Amino acid sequence: QVQLVESGGGLVQAGGSLRLSCAASGRTFSRYGMGWFRQAPGKDRDFVAAINWSGGSTYYADSVKGRFTISRDNAKRTVSLQMNSLKPEDTAVYYCATARDGYGYYAREYDYWGQGTQVTVSS
Numbered sequence: 001q002v003q004l005v006e007s008g009g010g011l012v013q014a015g016g017s018l019r020l021s022c023a024a025s026g027r028t029f030s031r032y033g034m035g036w037f038r039q040a041p042g043k044d045r046d047f048v049a050a051i052n053w054s055g056g057s058t059y060y061a062d063s064v065k066g067r068f069t070i071s072r073d074n075a076k077r078t079v080s081l082q083m084n085s086l087k088p089e090d091t092a093v094y095y096c097a098t099a100r101d102g103y104g105y106y107a108r109e110y111d112y113w114g115q116g117t118q119v120t121v122s123s
Contacts, residue, residue, distance in 0.1 A: 002027045002112035004096050009117030012086055016121070020081040022096030022114055030054075030074035033099035035110055036081045038092035038119075045095070049081060050103040059103060064090075086121045093118050 008020040020036070035050040049070040050059045058070050069082040079096055094117050097110035104110065 002098055004098070004112055004114035006094065006096050006114040006117040009094060009119045011120045011122065014086060014088055014121055014123050016086050017082070017084045018086065018119060020083065020094055020096075020117060020119070022079045022081075024077045024079070024098070027098070027112075029077040033101075033103035034070075034072060034079040035097050035099060035103060036070060036079075036094060037097060037107060037110075038090075038094045039116075040092040043092075045107050046092075047105045047107075048094070050099065050105070051079065052103055057103075059105070083119070086119075088121045088123045091119060091121050 003025045005023045012018055031053055033052045036048040037045045038048050039045040047061050051070045051072050055072045067085045072079040096114045098112045100109055100111050
């Protein structure tokens with residue numbers, strides 16, 4: 001079993017920044033890739049970013065490339081998502097998840113999920 005707890009969401013104006021964090025417990029954190037997804041009302045859960053087990057490789061959706069940065073601290077069992085230059089279309093509930101194998105771009109490739117944290121960007 002794995003428990004994931006996200007934090008750091010909130011309300012921010014367009015152009016602003018937020019830093020999301022995800023704290024993990026229950027499984028050897030450093031063995032697994034991690035991902036961030038987001039889901040807006042009435043839409044599918046979309047890939048945002050992923051990072052491999054060591055932190056040496058990162059992957060981003062085109063919509064956030066150059067604005068968001070994913071990182072991890074295996075000693076602290078955390079993964080973070082630094083979000084800069086936020087846009088209203090970034091508004092969603094953001095979820096962190098553990099990858100089944102390496103990393104992936106699809107929700108089905110992840111097995112454990114946090115409860116999500118709301119990010120709202122006002123125009």
